[in-house]
Amino acid sequence: MKISEIFYSIQGEGMLLGTPSVFVRTSGCNLRCHWCDTPYASWKPEGEDLYLGSILAEVRRYWADYVVITGGEPMIVKDMVRFTQQLKTLGFHITIETAGTVFEPVDCDLMSISPKLSNSTPTTIEGGRWAAQHERLRIQPEVLKKLISAYPYQLKFVVEEPGDIAEIRSLVDDLNADRRRVVLMAEGTDSETLHERSLWLADICREEKYRFTPRLHIDLYGNRRGV
């Protein structure tokens, strides 16, 4: 399994905000968001091929109860089902952070689904060569419905501007999702941008009855690896 990094930190986003967790970041993604904050796991996937045994040994080293499998896109990784089964056997609470374009019958306690809005399409990067694939794959309604019905979930959206809300509302309605499980987060990789966008986003959450999440790890540690 190609792994970009394994580290112990505090969950900085979503319904488990603040939970001490071991993060396992897989490398490789089928999307190319223009604002991706982990390009080393998507645009230029780096990492090491590790055996499941080595990954599990590293995870166990931290004595944590919670494991977050993130990426990249974990659901396209070979052996992900087996990996989650083994984590479950060891008693971990498992969160999987996915864009929700692929379904695999993994073991998972919180499916953290982050469908990518049109604000993510990379029209200008690398001459726009990834834009068509990204646009074709980014929303897979049948996969999203299956994930939502199979797992406890949160639907986490990255919001760049207030105009994004119409797209979110429409998708949440189409999926018949529970709005208490819809989490909005401002796009940004520095505290200043996040603070400025969070002010109007919090207002939107009040009106729409969606949850608001900060990006706590950016505030605490800045936009860097291993946190």
Ligand code: SF4
């Ligand atoms: S889906 Fe996630 S990892 Fe993949 S490009 Fe988008 S933000 Fe990056």
